[in-house]
Amino acid sequence: MxxxxxxxxxxxxxxxxxxxxxxxxxxxxxxxxxxxxxxxxxxxxxxxxxxxxxxxxxxxxxxxxxxxxxxxxxxxxxxxxxxxxxxxxxxxxxxxxxxxxxxxxxxxxxxxxxxxxxxxxxxxxxxxxxxxxxxxxxxxxxxxxxxxxxxxxxxxxxxxxxxxxxxxxxxxxxxxxxxxxxxxxxxxxxxxxxxxxxxxxxxxxxxxxxxxxxxNTENKEIKENSNPLSHKKGKDFETYIMDNLFPKESFDLLHVTPDAETNEKRYVESSRKPDLQFRDKKTGKVFYVECKYRSNLFNEKFEWSKSTEQAERYRNIEYLEEIPVYIAMGLMGTSDNPKKVFLMPLKEITYNSLYLSVLKDYEIKEDSNISKIINS
Incomplete structure (x- = not known):
């Protein structure tokens, strides 16, 4: 913001x-x-x-x-x-x-x-x-x-x-x-x-x-990730998503967004993309995942994006590259072990904040939930 x-x-x-x-x-x-x-x-x-x-x-x-x-x-x-x-x-x-x-x-x-x-x-x-x-x-x-x-x-x-x-x-x-x-x-x-x-x-x-x-959009991206505590939580949750939802046995990791320290030295243009990109080893499908962890709800909603600009940028990437984008959301618990995890296609998201009544259909409770959402 x-x-x-x-x-x-x-x-x-x-x-x-x-x-x-x-x-x-x-x-x-x-x-x-x-x-x-x-x-x-x-x-x-x-x-x-x-x-x-x-x-x-x-x-x-x-x-x-x-x-x-x-x-x-x-x-x-x-x-x-x-x-x-x-x-x-x-x-x-x-x-x-x-x-x-x-x-x-x-x-x-x-x-x-x-x-x-x-x-x-x-x-x-x-x-x-x-x-x-x-x-x-x-x-x-x-x-x-x-x-x-x-x-x-x-x-x-x-x-x-x-x-x-x-x-x-x-x-x-x-x-x-x-x-x-x-x-x-x-x-x-x-x-x-x-x-x-x-x-x-x-x-x-x-x-x-x-x-x-x-x-300056690039500098805004640096700012959003420059708070040390916030940056650590973000990286911890990314690691959780990589290891638990998209493990190397089933998915190839194609892209990881550079960290704030790298961007402060020299801005990497691919930082404008979602956090992670994977390829499903079984189907060959390529997709992006943006990771968002929140320790609690705000106004009874999960605020996955703090700016309309960021959300629209991901929609443009999805349209222009013809690669689907998914939003992985962790709630409560800790960033490296959230109590609740949701995976929602960006194309299904209209607002920057989502009620739990919407998210519950995208909660990850077992491995089959992931493939069902990714391949739907």
Whole structure:
């Protein structure tokens, strides 16, 4: 899922908020848009005049943006004749450009380069709480509820809640809301692409890696596999699939996608293909297998692909090469010994997330299930 990607269902009981356009309210977004359009600084009068034109009649967004370190206030003059100016911080400028991109407005070269600079958020991570929370979430791809975050970080709910909201508002965390209303809503968070790259930049993790370009598919593929824990889980599950579903006695292994370390040195174009390619020794049939392990369901569904782009790429490969693609999905247990395993033809899959009621027809319980699915 990219920095600016967004999935939204605002009226549902389960809502996932991704990126600043989801997590910042309209007051804040319009305040940032106006300030950025005015060169990065605006007076209260400037903002009020512009906001009135958009149906807003106060500066509610300013207070929130100052709290999130996206806007700063400077004052000149005497106490009785004080004049204030609101100026975008570097982080505020980054978020403003991100919002511009989300509105499908063309970015100039300077703006595109600015979006590659994660150091603009270093001031926010100087807060030990922010860095500590990102560190906790860095090693998992799963959502974590506020209570668990508070316990594992040692900060408690009160000590972590406001910072989680700030990190979510500026796009460093994806936020999942589940419940029936404000009072009954449960909040869950996971680190976003922006949060991951900012954390790596601030803590000097993998400092020699090239910056991720938001419009570069190859670099996105590197990013998706660069988290050490996630990468290990992925490789463990691939090995499980090779050894247990497609053993060398029955299948020839024709292709294995290069790992992230290889791609960081020099990108291998075949990395765009599914993880594995086999040939059935008995029938001669050649096919691809993409492997996905998840420790649990999200929103009662198995999220096998985090981007429509990836799913469509595999469909294009299946069509152009005339080689079928299958999605091997492991659920619960561990990545090297999942409790449940499913094998589903890509041609039967419509959505990036699947209910168990759909997957149960493709569960692998014995060897005959594999040949039945592959040769159907």
């Amino acid at each position: 990219g920095i600016l990607d967004n999935i939204r269902n605002p009226k549902g009981s389960n809502t996932v908020l991704n990126g600043v356009s989801d997590n910042l309210d309209t007051f804040c977004q319009q305040t940032l848009n106006i300030t950025y359009a005015m060169g990065g600084s605006a007076t209260p009068l400037d903002l009020l005049e512009k906001l009135k034109g958009n149906g807003k009649h106060n500066l509610t967004g300013v207070k929130t943006l100052k709290r999130y370190a996206l806007l700063e206030e400077t004052s000149t003059g005497s106490f009785l004749n004080k004049k204030s100016v609101y100026t975008l911080t570097p982080a505020g400028k980054y978020v403003s450009i991100s919002l511009k991109s989300k509105r499908n407005e063309e970015l100039n070269e300077e703006e595109l380069e600015f979006l590659k600079d994660y150091t603009v958020f270093h001031g926010i991570l100087k807060s030990n709480v922010s860095n500590q929370l990102l560190r906790l979430l860095y090693d998992t791809e799963d959502f974590m509820n506020v209570k668990t975050i508070g316990e594992k970080s040692g900060l408690g709910i009160n000590g972590s809640g406001n910072t989680l909201k700030q990190l979510s508002a500026i796009g460093m965390l994806d936020e999942h809301r589940a419940g029936l209303g404000i009072l009954l809503t449960a909040y869950n968070y996971r680190i976003s692409e922006l949060g991951r790259k900012t954390y790596e930049s601030y803590n000097n993790i993998n400092p020699d890696a090239k910056p991720v370009k938001t419009d």
